[in-house]
Amino acid sequence: MRIERRLRQPWWLTVVVPVVSIAVALVLSGVVLFLTGHPPLKSFRRIIDAAFIANGALTETIISATPLIFTGLAAAVAFRMNLFNIGGEGQLYSGAITGAAVGLLMAGSPSPLIFVGMIVAGAAGGALLASIPALLRAFFSTNEIITSLMLNYVVALVLEYLIFDSHSYLRDTSGFEANVFPQGKTLPDEATWSSWTIHGLVLPLGFLVALAVAVFVWVLYSRTRFGFEVQVIGDSTRAGRYAGMRTRRKIVAVMCLSGAIAGIGGASQMGDFRHQLDPRGLRDASYGYTGIVVAALARYNPFAVVLVALLIGGLTNAGFTLQGADFPAGLVGVMQGLILFCALGGELFVRYRVRFAW
Amino acid sequence: MVANDHVDFDAAEGEVHALLGENGAGKTTLSKMLTGLYRPDEGEIVLFGRTVEFNSPRDALDAGIAMVHQHFRLVSPFTVAENVVLGDERDVGRSFLLRPGAIEGRVGELSRRYGLAVDPRARIWQLSVGEQQRVEILKALYQDARILILDEPTAVLTPQEAEALFETIRAMAADGRTVIFISHKLHEVKAVADRVTVLRRGKSIATVAAADATPRSLAALMVGRELEAERRPAERGPVGEPVLKLDGVWADGDRGVPAVKDVALTICAGEIVGVAGVAGNGQRELAETIVGMRPLTDGAVEVCGRRLTGGDPREAISAGVAYVPEDRLGTGVAPSLSVASNVVLKSYRGSPVSSGPFLRFRRIRDLARGVIDRYDVRTSGPNAPAWQLSGGNLQKVVLAREFSGEPAVLVVASPTRGLDVAGIETVHSYLREAASAGVGVLLISEDLDEILVLADRVAVMYEGAVVGERVVGVATVEELGLMMAGAGSED
Secondary structure, three states: OOEEOOOOOOHHHHHHHHHHHHHHHHHHHHHHHOOOOOOOOHHHHHHHHHHHHHHOOHHHHHHHHHHHHHHHHHHHHHHHOOOOOHHHHHHHHHHHHHHHHHHHHOOOOOOOHHHHHHHHHHHHHHHHHHHHHHHHHHHHHHOOHHHHHHHHHHHHHHHHHHHOOOOOOEEEOOHHHHHOOOOOOOOHHHHHHOEEEEEOOOOOOOHHHHHHHHHHHHHHHHHHHHHOOOOOOOHHHHHHHHHHOOOHHHHHHHHHHHHHHHHHHHHHHHHHHHHOOOOHHHHHHOOHHHHHHHHHHHHOHHHHHHHHHHHHHHHHHHHHHHHHHEOOOHHHHHEEEEEHHHHHHHHHHHHHEEEOOO | OOOOOOOOOOOOOEEEEEEOOOOOOOOHHHHHHHOOOOOOOOOOOEOOOEEEEOHHHHHHHHHOEEEEOOOOOOOOOOHHHHHHOOOOOOOOOOOOOOHHHHHHHHHHHHHHOOOOOOOOOOOOHHOOOOHHHHHHHHHHOOOOEEEEEOOHHHHHHHOOOOOOOHHHHHHHHHHHOEEEEEEOOOOEEEHHHOOOOOOEOOOEEEEEEEEHHHHHHHHHHHHOOOOOOOOOOOOOOOOOOOOOEEEEEEEEEEOOEEEEEEEEEEEOOOOOOEOOOOOOOOHHHHHHHHHOOOOOOOOEEEOOEEEEEOOOOHHHHHHHHEEEEEOOOOOOOOOOOOOHHHHOOOOOOOOOOOOOEEEHHHHHHHHHHHHHHOOOOOOOOOOOOOHHHHHHEEEEEHHHHHOOOOOOOOEOOOOOOOOOOOHHHHEEEEEEEHHHHHOOOEEOOOOHHHHHHHHOOOEEEOOOOOEEEOOOOOOHHHHHHHHHOOOOOOO
16 A cells, blocks of 8 residues: 555545545544443434534534634635644633723723724734734744743733733722632623624624634735735745745734734623623633644634534534533533544545555 | 566576666666565576566675665765675674775775776765765675676766766676666667667567667657657747846855856846756856745846845746756655645645635645646556655656746756656757747756757856856867866966
8 A cells, every 4th residue: 555645636535535525523422422321312403403404503513613713714824825723712811801901991982983993902902912823933933833822821811810800901809709719800791792683593793704814814815916926935944035025024914914813813802792801711612722723623624613613612512502401511622633633644545546456 | 556567578698788778667666576575476586597576675785786866875974894794694794893904805806897996995975976886886896796786777867977877787698697787878879788678558569679770760669659859849949138247146055165156147138048067066056046945155146137135036937937956755745745736836826726824725736736647647546645656757746836836937947857758858849948938048058969959059057157158059068068067267
């Protein structure tokens, strides 16, 4: 048996391989379910039901998926240029902090104005944080994987400090309870992002913004000069320099764009769903890291990011709904892991072919 | 695509057998099959009377076939001896603890026997390219290779080094080993080989005794037609105003020490100036400095009277400097991007390729099709990734793009390295065409013959400095060779 690089990649491979990969992952999950004493088919039906079909399930799935779309797009935008921004997590926190701060500061203003303010602030917060590894990478060739990753811990501690260890503007110090159990100040009602209900399906503003960002990223990367430069530099920085591209500026721009997208995700957490800074909740969700997985599964395609985020979000949501004595929450995690494993393994077959000797 | 189509090839024990062919003729594919990197779809390999089947390079190595690649596969922080035993599983390399003494002894013995002078204790990064090649050959000999495949071994050597290599090859053949020598250079093939097999478009065209062949007959077999005589057209019209002026240019190399030292050069419109020198004497750095990919530390670069600040490729491009880099795949083109994208690699910024922030894909495709047709680029289409193109076709794409910018100055570095005879001819005719159109051409090449054929003047670089400048036709090869070696620079 030999593995050879493909000279041509038939277009259908990019469709068939992921589908087969997911099928294999489901079969393997079925084995795990069977071995742990859960009838596989029935369990799958329960999961799909809980993720997408049951009353309100799709709404819950969209809520789980929205931050993953943001962090998935953030990762995809940077990874396309071989810039490994692992800092989506921290950039999301950072956007949550600035978004919440603006939401509180603008109390009393008209809602649409507050929404725009929070989105801009979230984007700025994320971009500002991302600019640190970006500048270090562009001007000192520092490895952005390490710097962006480390900043996640820094921002996590800042978040803790703002809510637990200080009397910051963002902390709720109004009552007795809030002093004993520290929590973030709740955003005013006018800063709660709108949502629209269609046939019982709730579409939060953040989800629509996420879709808009996906379209924007697609146009930017596949239709513009900016995207062309990203492609060239991502493929070979030397070729980019040779062609007269400003590679340093591009590194900073792409990294900040990535951070800004994650930051809007943070603002959306505040405006759409949480309405107060919640360090523990944000950390436990680890949207940033899951976003990297989403981007990898989507092969950095912005529209695929949306679909994968909905799939992963659905599984997460099903995990929450089903967890109990008869269905350990870890099982859904196992399934997510198997999907990731098979999908990334399947990549091999897109670029290489296996030939059997006989 | 079929790269090898029913190739018949045989080599005898103790023979030096040359494999000659254009780029893309299938020489590399054939050698990759012989070394177990590829598998034949059809046909068989018979080794010492037995049919063999190689599933991996390991199998081929065990069967006694070793290859010295064009790009060396050495671990640069390791010593010569360590590199030689790397991957060896029979003897000293197999023991858990390395015994440097024993290894160095064996390596020293081999290098004496075959005239491969290299210090077994030196580290690879300290060695010149020629010495590194000797390490590769030592590695093959150490593994008891009965059959050695050398892929264009002289491309990186000075004439003197090449001559030493031929001695080694003859010694190995005299020892009963078989040497398969892959080359484009006809006079070398004639000098060293016993027999020559010519490949063309994946087929073996003929096997002839080297003694009976002439460079001309070999070239005809290789391209399937008689080549034009390789002579510079006598007159190309008068040279014009200076287009590129270097004055006391200094620049640092990758290690931060000066690699270009006080270089002064003037190139006029319509003139081809050659820069000769052994690889690694600052030519690459000089080219990169002119085109803005390397900052100047001192001096001035002037293009058409306009002084460049340096270190900014875009500035150089807009001043009218075009550049064909030595490293085609990776600098000259973005390898995984399409041919079409690479055609517009420099022109994407303005009309008609883009309008506002958006690219115009139909225009790009049309431009690419135009280049493919006009320059006869062999590719499956404008959307094929660039890495799939052979060296010659890739170079056509690069040249087409650089010419399309209507440059005043064209800097070309080793433009024909790795190209076949027909490819070399094409590139040379494009360069002459550019000069007749009034472009000032700076031709950096390690191939002195190439410079003598093309250039009007030649400057020789040694250790970063221009040690002499001569008018071609007045200078002798011996004189230039001495200057390249750092001796006899009296001016």
